[in-house]
Amino acid sequence: MKINVNGTDYTLNVPANTSLxxxxxxxxxxxxxxxxxxEGACGACKVLIDGxxxxxxxxxxxxxxxxxxxxxEGLEKDGQLHPLQQAFLDEDAFQCAYCSSGMIISAVAxxxxxxxxxxxxxxxxxxxxxxxxxxxxxxxxAISKA
Amino acid sequence: xxxxxxGINRRNFLKLLGGGIAVALTYSDLNAxxxxxxxxxxxxxxxxxxxxxxxxxxxxxxTGKVEVGQxxxxxxxxxxxxxxxxxxxxxxxxxxxxxxxxxxxxxxxxLTTPTMGPKLRKAAASLREVLTDMAAKQWNVAQQTVAVKNxxxxxAVSGKTVSFGVLTRGKKMLLAVNDxxxxxxxxxxxxxxxxxxxxxxxxxxxxxxxxxxxxxxxGMVYGKMLRAPSYGAxxxxxxxxxxxxxxxxxxxxxxxxxxxTAPDPQTATNALARIEAxxxxxxxxxxxxxxxxxxxxxxxxxRKAGEAVDKAFGAAPVQVQQHFEVQYIAHVPxxxxxxxxxWENGKLxxxxxxxxxxxxxxxxxxxxxxxxxxxRVMMPDTGSAYGGKHSGEAAVEAARLSRAVGKPVKVVxxxxxxxxxxxxxxAGLIExxxxxxxxxLLASWEFHNYNSGGAGIEIPYEVPxxxxxxxxxxxxxxxxxxxxxxxxxxVFSIESVMDDLARQxxxxxxxxxxxxxxxxxxxxxxxxxxxxxxxxxQKEAGRGYGMACGFVKNAxxxxxxxxxxxxxxxxxxLLRLVVAFECGAIVNPMHLENQVMGCVLQGxxxxxxxxxxxxxxxxxxxxxSSYRVPRFGDIPELDIVLVDRKDxxxxxxxxxxxxxxxxxxxxxxxxxTGVKLNTLPLLPHGxxxxxxxxxxxx
Numbered sequence: 001m002k003i004n005v006n007g008t009d010y011t012l013n014v015p016a017n018t019s020l021x022x023x024x025x026x027x028x029x030x031x032x033x034x035x036x037x038x039e040g041a042c043g044a045c046k047v048l049i050d051g052x053x054x055x056x057x058x059x060x061x062x063x064x065x066x067x068x069x070x071x072x073e074g075l076e077k078d079g080q081l082h083p084l085q086q087a088f089l090d091e092d093a094f095q096c097a098y099c100s101s102g103m104i105i106s107a108v109a110x111x112x113x114x115x116x117x118x119x120x121x122x123x124x125x126x127x128x129x130x131x132x133x134x135x136x137x138x139x140x141x142a143i144s145k146a
Numbered sequence: 147x148x149x150x151x152x153g154i155n156r157r158n159f160l161k162l163l164g165g166g167i168a169v170a171l172t173y174s175d176l177n178a179x180x181x182x183x184x185x186x187x188x189x190x191x192x193x194x195x196x197x198x199x200x201x202x203x204x205x206x207x208x209t210g211k212v213e214v215g216q217x218x219x220x221x222x223x224x225x226x227x228x229x230x231x232x233x234x235x236x237x238x239x240x241x242x243x244x245x246x247x248x249x250x251x252x253x254x255x256x257l258t259t260p261t262m263g264p265k266l267r268k269a270a271a272s273l274r275e276v277l278t279d280m281a282a283k284q285w286n287v288a289q290q291t292v293a294v295k296n297x298x299x300x301x302a303v304s305g306k307t308v309s310f311g312v313l314t315r316g317k318k319m320l321l322a323v324n325d326x327x328x329x330x331x332x333x334x335x336x337x338x339x340x341x342x343x344x345x346x347x348x349x350x351x352x353x354x355x356x357x358x359x360x361x362x363x364x365g366m367v368y369g370k371m372l373r374a375p376s377y378g379a380x381x382x383x384x385x386x387x388x389x390x391x392x393x394x395x396x397x398x399x400x401x402x403x404x405x406x407t408a409p410d411p412q413t414a415t416n417a418l419a420r421i422e423a424x425x426x427x428x429x430x431x432x433x434x435x436x437x438x439x440x441x442x443x444x445x446x447x448x449r450k451a452g453e454a455v456d457k458a459f460g461a462a463p464v465q466v467q468q469h470f471e472v473q474y475i476a477h478v479p480x481x482x483x484x485x486x487x488x489w490e491n492g493k494l495x496x497x498x499x500x501x502x503x504x505x506x507x508x509x510x511x512x513x514x515x516x517x518x519x520x521x522r523v524m525m526p527d528t529g530s531a532y533g534g535k536h537s538g539e540a541a542v543e544a545a546r547l548s549r550a551v552g553k554p555v556k557v558v559x560x561x562x563x564x565x566x567x568x569x570x571x572x573a574g575l576i577e578x579x580x581x582x583x584x585x586x587l588l589a590s591w592e593f594h595n596y597n598s599g600g601a602g603i604e605i606p607y608e609v610p611x612x613x614x615x616x617x618x619x620x621x622x623x624x625x626x627x628x629x630x631x632x633x634x635x636x637v638f639s640i641e642s643v644m645d646d647l648a649r650q651x652x653x654x655x656x657x658x659x660x661x662x663x664x665x666x667x668x669x670x671x672x673x674x675x676x677x678x679x680x681x682x683x684q685k686e687a688g689r690g691y692g693m694a695c696g697f698v699k700n701a702x703x704x705x706x707x708x709x710x711x712x713x714x715x716x717x718x719x720l721l722r723l724v725v726a727f728e729c730g731a732i733v734n735p736m737h738l739e740n741q742v743m744g745c746v747l748q749g750x751x752x753x754x755x756x757x758x759x760x761x762x763x764x765x766x767x768x769x770x771s772s773y774r775v776p777r778f779g780d781i782p783e784l785d786i787v788l789v790d791r792k793d794x795x796x797x798x799x800x801x802x803x804x805x806x807x808x809x810x811x812x813x814x815x816x817x818x819t820g821v822k823l824n825t826l827p828l829l830p831h832g833x834x835x836x837x838x839x840x841x842x843x844x
Contacts, residue, residue, distance in 0.1 A: 014412070015412045015413055015416060017412060018410075025360070030353075031359075031360035032352070033353070034357075034480070034529070035359065036481075037771075038561055039561075039769060039770065041770040041771045042770050044480055071353070073352070073354075085351040085352060089348060092343060092736050092740060094351075095216065095740055096481070096528065096529050098357065098480045100350055101353045104351065122778070127778050130770065130775060132748070133215050133480075133530055133744045134747035135744050135747075136778050138740065138743070139778075
């Protein structure tokens with residue numbers, strides 16, 4: 001099986017029912033995407049698949065052959081943080097930060113489609129991401145300002 | 147002191163220290179500041195924390211406290227940086243490592259800021275004193291003419307400077323804290339008291355920070371455990387043969403423990419699913435009967451109110467009797483329990499996400515019958531806890547599997563395991579009988595709490611006759627710590643009854659509270675909240691206002707809520723929360739705001755819709771699709787007022803803000819609808835008043 005992640009082609013040999021999340025974390029050692037629920041309900045594992053923020057825990061790795069996968073590790077360019085990563089830093093939009101990579105991925109997808117979302121549009125787009133530390137207002141600010 | 151693991155003592159400290167100068171503080175130092183009654187220091191000369199300037203001038207701080215998102219890595223760095231006048235970035239905090247850091251009972255109970263903070267300040271200030279003394283002697287000038295700045299000692303008169311590194315070179319000194327050392331008062335703070343960014347923040351937003359669940363080791367395998375179908379079930383027989391068919395799978399069977407290891411997590415999960423087990427179940431209480439159960443299973447059923455309270459209640463013209471039901475809720479730390487364990491020559495090393503690395507070390511020592519100094523537990527900054535990670539289950543499981551298969555083993559609990567096999571915030575039944583005079587002064591107060599706990603049970607208002615009793619009970623679900631713990635249930639009940647009394651008296655609930663309150667700090671936050679909320683402004687039609695106040699461990703909160711009610715369809719909407727909070731001198735206003743914000747919004751879940759559902763020993767909603775936690779769409783407009791009391795010692799902030807949320811919303815709903823909701827969660831079926839109550843549903 002061949003997949004393309006963050007611009008690099010990888011060949012994998014994994015059990016048939018392996019999730020994209022496990023493949024990323026275990027086989028590619030890209031551990032920025034987190035396990036939170038295993039059912040696509042918390043958003044901690046989100047990655048961009050052809051630009052769509054998608055929970056990787058319920059995405060079979062076999063389904064992303066011939067697609068472009070970008071993870072949190074792929075957002076940084078030449079040591080420069082992505083503007084959304086920088087905005088999260090500037091706004092202190094985290095506590096334990098376990099949700100941050102999934103949040104940032106969802107926000108990147110939103111801002112790519114809609115560079116100036118309203119507060120309500122942010123809330124709707126981010127509804128699938130849980131920040132259990134609940135610093136949601138900070139995250140909304142970060143996304144607005146990025 | 148028995149050994150270096152239990153507490154590093156002065157004698158063996160120098161071996162660990164290497165070069166440089168360190169100031170250490172002992173448990174007796176620390177204990178003097180701790181109000182925790184159960185606190186037993188490991189030994190008078192045992193070292194509790196220290197600050198160390200290495201020969202290269204870098205400052206390292208060693209503490210057994212751990213970082214779970216509350217940002218003490220940052221705030222403790224700030225207080226040390228303040229006293230030593232060095233940049234926060236030059237400080238390295240070594241935390242929660244049983245080999246390197248001194249014994250610590252755990253990071254809980256809002257103890258870090260009020261106890262560890264001041265002691266590290268004292269240690270750092272003592273170090274500053276030593277450095278200035280050394281420089282003064284070297285230059286042959288008066289000590290008062292030298293000061294520290296930016297990692298250097300400076301002579302004010304001549305302008306001579308010497309770096310900390312040069313001063314400490316070739317030294318090997320361990321000094322005690324000078325208890326009389328001059329601390330920088332909060333009014334003069336320039337690093338503490340400011341919004342310093344989270345230490346290592348960049349590693350988190352770039353996905354590089356290694357939580358325990360991210361860690362790998364060469365040769366490591368993944369572990370999964372066979373779980374019982376319900377609480378109280380015992381294993382009758384298990385056929386594990388089919389689990390072994392995949393290459394690389396090992397099955398470990400030790401008494402009732404059955405686990406598998408495999409080279410990748412999916413293979414481990416697949417193997418586990420092939421185990422065929424038979425279980426014997428036992429009858430278990432269900433949620434439908436929980437409150438009757440807690441009352442009938444109370445250890446202390448006798449209610450000792452006494453004649454004076456009964457008499458005062460009977461004689462008072464305004465009486466309220468209410469009972470409140472509070473459901474079990476789950477912490478749901480987004481990173482579930484995780485551990486990586488490896489054995490080498492009979493010694494065990496474990497990385498695990500826990501609030502009590504030393505507690506986990508003790509747990510492992512007991513399970514494996516090995517001395518504690520054969521066990522090293524480390525806790526990298528973890529994916530949150532909220533009081534839910536006191537125990538070491540994953541560590542024990544990973545260590546057991548690792549010992550059996552002879553390889554490093556990583557165990558990461560699934561969300562379902564976290565829901566079913568960790569522990570919950572206790573459920574509770576609270577019964578209150580309260581009375582007031584016609585003038586609106588409290589006359590009597592009788593308060594019984596079954597099972598929730600004693601935290602926050604004391605009424606903050608003045609009342610001449612009171613009886614307050616906590617009745618521990620036999621809990622059918624495993625229960626434990628949670629931020630605020632029982633204070634949420636107790637303050638919910640207290641503040642609901644206060645509102646109901648005010649309503650019967652036809653008095654403004656704000657005025658009624660102030661009239662019965664002497665505690666100045668509580669008054670101050672209540673007034674601050676009411677003022678920001680604009681409590682006296684005219685209500686729009688269909689709007690209700692509610693308020694509440696409370697305190698936990700020297701931190702005070704006042705909360706106001708505004709709800710909208712559509713009478714035609716029963717729809718409620720939480721429009722706004724205003725929270726005024728005071729915990730003494732603020733160490734980091736930005737992170738304090740996050741603590742308050744997070745605590746309040748997390749509290750929305752327990753206030754409105756979170757409840758663990760269970761029947762016959764099974765958790766019925768062990769997933770994030772069936773157990774709802776607050777999301778973006780749930781948050782109201784939120785105003786946070788931070789009251790900075792530079793004249794007061796800094797206290798913890800992770801608990802108190804939660805206690806006002808539920809009663810303020812409940813009182814606002816009562817204000818606009820007249821309906822008194824006396825259960826937590828208030829609205830388990832959604833924001834409408836027309837649905838059946840939670841407890842009658844299942």
